[in-house]
Amino acid sequence: MRAVGYQDSLPIEAPDALVDINLPKPRPTGRDLLVQVQAISVNPVDTKIRRRAKAEAGAWNVLGYDASGTVVATGPDAALFKPGDTVFYAGDMSRQGTNAELHLVDERIVGHKPKSLDWAQAAALPLTAITAWETLFDRLDVRRPVPGAAEAILIIGGAGGVASIAIQLARRLTGLTVIATASRPETQAWVRDLGAHHVVDHGKPLAAQVAALGLGAPGFVFSTTGTGQHLAEVTTLIAPQGRFALIDDPATLDIMPFKRKSVSVHWEFMFTRPMFHTPDMDAQNALLNEVARLVDEGQLRTTLGENFGLINAANLKRAHALIESGRARGKIVLEGFAA
Secondary structure, rough: OEEEOOOOOOOOOOOOOOEEOOOOOOOOOOOOEEEEEEEEEOOOHHHHEEEEEOOOOOOEEEEEEOOEEEEEOOOOOOOOOOOOOHHHEEOOOOOOOOOEEEEEEEEEEEEEEEOOOOOOHHHOOOOHHHHHHHHHEEEEEOOOOOOOOEEEEEEEEEHHHHHHHHHHHHHHOOOEEEEOOOHHHHHHHHHHOOOEEEEOOOOOOOOHHHOOOOOOOEEEEEEEOHHHHHHHHHHHOOOOOOEEEOOOOOOOOOOOHHHOOOEEEOOOOHHHHHHOOOOOHHHHHHHHHHHHHHHHOOEEEOOOEOOOOOHHHHHHHHHHHHHOOOOOOEEEEEEEOOO
């Protein structure tokens, strides 16, 4: 089968940073699904792993943690799906990725593809939807108010893939006032269109801008990027006993200043459940099915930003380069293989 892989951790400009390859067809076992991949999307985690984890000698690493496609075979213990079902999912970091014609995935982290979306639109959703949902409802527990705080959430990095879903979920499924950060006119328009009540510029100090809104101190802050840069401002603007969540990888994270406010800190990593086969691993199946329902009812929309064309090394290198530039808006999707 055709795939895109790499062996050495190289800068994206290097000729061998990502390579078109052929691999044996995988076979499903246990609760696996074998999925014919129709579309994928590219996430910051793809670039991070490419830069940090080289393949074992003589082997290839295949990236990709988002896909939509069709089930073509199932393992002997699979019961949630059958061949012919259309699905979408975000995969498992401990297994080979979705940048391939055929992909193995445990059915407990797979959802039925939204009927109202095409392959590319559906592929843009899984990883970001799972991350945003788990952050809001499992980690921050936003449906449980913070005493005395403004019923508001600040989402830092509002135009990114995860934040683009988090804005919609917070606006549609909670009564919170949604404050998003964006620094350029086009990204500010993007987050407003997604449902943010207020937009502040993360290129300027955040605390004064949030205070100027007149809402009071927000009970929740969700940092999707630049956490190290914004942490001091967050400690100032968040309410006492507030809840703070992050998903990025600051070089250091000194949370001592949160102590005087008794702020709780939550790190979200959507691969935790599949990597450790947690007892509630199938929560991601239920979550994705709920996201599909909300999409088909018109309450959520895809966050597809750009379609880079066919799934091949050249187009994936373009996608990695744009993500590494920090200027991506929404999700970058690739669709289909050359005939």
